[in-house]
Amino acid sequence: MNALGNDIVDLDHVKEGSDPFYKRFNSHVFTAPEFSRFRMQIENPRDRWALWAIKESAYKSSVKLGNRNRFNPKSMEIASLDCSGKEMSAVVRFGNSEITATCAVEAEYIYATSFIAPNNFISRILTNSSTDYYTQSSLVYTAAIEQLSQLKNFDISQLSIKKDSNQVPGFYLDNNLLEVDLSITHHGHFSAYIFGT
Amino acid sequence: MTREALLEKVKEIIKPYVGDGEAFDNLTEASDLINDLKINSAHVVDIVLDIESEFDIMIDDDAINDMTTVASSIDLIQSKME
Structure with a gap:
């Protein structure tokens, strides 16, 4: 079991909120260490949804690893993020588990996939x-x-x-x-x- | 605010995010937000934010885990309004 997860965000279907709205949104989604490490991405609308998709995808992986809680974005923490390639790559911590995620940010959608090991898969x-x-x-x-x-x-x-x-x-x-x-x-x-x- | 009035407000709030219109038409307090109403978990945070705005309350992040059904959402709102 590679604990595969995925999440897609249709950028035309995300809520358009004001700055105060997203300030509250961010406070419900990102932890203090994530604010400290990735403030630039959190404050960028597209990157914010990429981080969201990474967390949601990692949550699906975590359920396969035994997590029985509902999705609470702050229970998953992005420990590292690499934005230098064509796709973002991240390591997400959930309890003692580390889940690897990649995320493609396209014009119309954002798509994240997550796994324990980069074994072969079709997406x-x-x-x-x-x-x-x-x-x-x-x-x-x-x-x-x-x-x-x-x-x-x-x-x-x-x-x-x-x-x-x-x-x-x-x-x-x-x-x-x-x-x-x-x-x-x-x-x-x-x-x-x-x-x- | 009565529980019946809270139920109507909660229905108004969740309606735009419901994936299963038939389940929404037959909604009861026992309806599960994700499993019955097919609300995408991405929208659970939207619902939390909308509830905070509507009722002028703050919902703790840990409490999000408890918002599984319509009833538990109403319970949470009531506890925060007390």
Whole structure:
């Protein structure tokens, strides 16, 4: 288990707030050490959402490592951040665990992925005309199932995706859970999946 | 403010963030914000901020973990307004 996580932010669907709004937002999302280390990024609207996506993605990884709390952004702390490459890379601390995350900041969306070790995985972003939750879920589930079916030569009619009691999605073949690490995200007009290969 | 009035205010606040309109139409105090109403966790902080503005209260970060359902959100608001 590589504890894969992902998170996508549709930049057209984030709240446009005033400076006082984001001051309060930031105070709920970032810890004092994060303010100290990454103030420049926190005060930049796009980078702020990138840090958010990194935390949310790392949270999904943390659930696979046993975290049973709801997402509280301040329970995850970004310990280091490298913005020198094409994608941001970060190390996020949760308890005694360290989760690595990368984040692409594009014109329309921000996409973060997280993992324990950089093993092989497939990640794909989809654009949806609908923002309806179930329509998006259906589209991203279908796309992930099709890709896994092609990759592993599974009978597509026997494949499905279900979430467990912790809301972690998993692939099922003929109703048997497969040992394939999977994470799914959607927001606004975008959705994405990542799974281990 | 009565609990019924608080429920109506909370419904107004969460409505823009709900992913499942049918679940919202059938909302009860037991409705889970994320699992039932399909509110993206990204919007939980938005809801916290909107509640703070609407009721002129401050919500502790630790309390965010307790805001799992409509009922627990109302309980939290009531405790902060006392």
